[in-house]
Amino acid sequence: QSALTQPASVSGSPGQSITISCTGTSSDIGTYNLVSWYQHHPGKAPKLIIYEVTKRPSGVSDHFSGSKSGNTASLTISGLQTEDEANYYCCSYAGSNIVIFGGGTKLTVL
């Protein structure tokens, strides 16, 4: 399995909304509603922010939202805040107890 495809970088201004895409195949994202998203500030542990495509863990801000269409999942961050500047990774179940991560997207808040 190849890594899921994410844009290397995105940027936005405080208060704006941005969307990060995550493209897989019919063997992973296209088949399973088991996509998760992680926020990773360098030097810290990654944090789960979205699971099962659209669900947020308790305590995660509702300005994070997830969606999926076909083989592509998306993470939308609305009302950008400076503390949202981080790396974001998608992850999908790919069958046979295998998971695949995306290459990661660096979000810059201008």
Add this chain to the structure above:
Amino acid sequence: QLQLQESGPGLVKPSETLSLTCAVSGGSISNYRYYWGWIRQPPGKGLEWIATIYYSGSTHSNPSLKSRVTMSVDTSKNQFSLKLSSVTAADTAVYSCARLFGESWAFDIWGQGTMVTVSS
């Protein structure tokens, strides 16, 4: 609150075996709802799933690493371990252990990670 803590050598010689342990505190590793996994991040690169293990000992690995990966679990010590054999410089990375919620296949709790450098 459940916590995970990685431990192991920070420097491994090429061709040798990398060995890491993840200690689980604040909860039982034998909880049937969860798997336990290892993920790594090479410098300047993204996350890569290595393998996961269930408390029963059932293991699943990244196909690209499968031939070199061994995972084990010690329920009496509430910890699990990773061995990666025949390492090269390409295995230099931050290695993190994490809990995987089986119903969602999401890693919901992570350790802080430990840097492992492969060098002579």
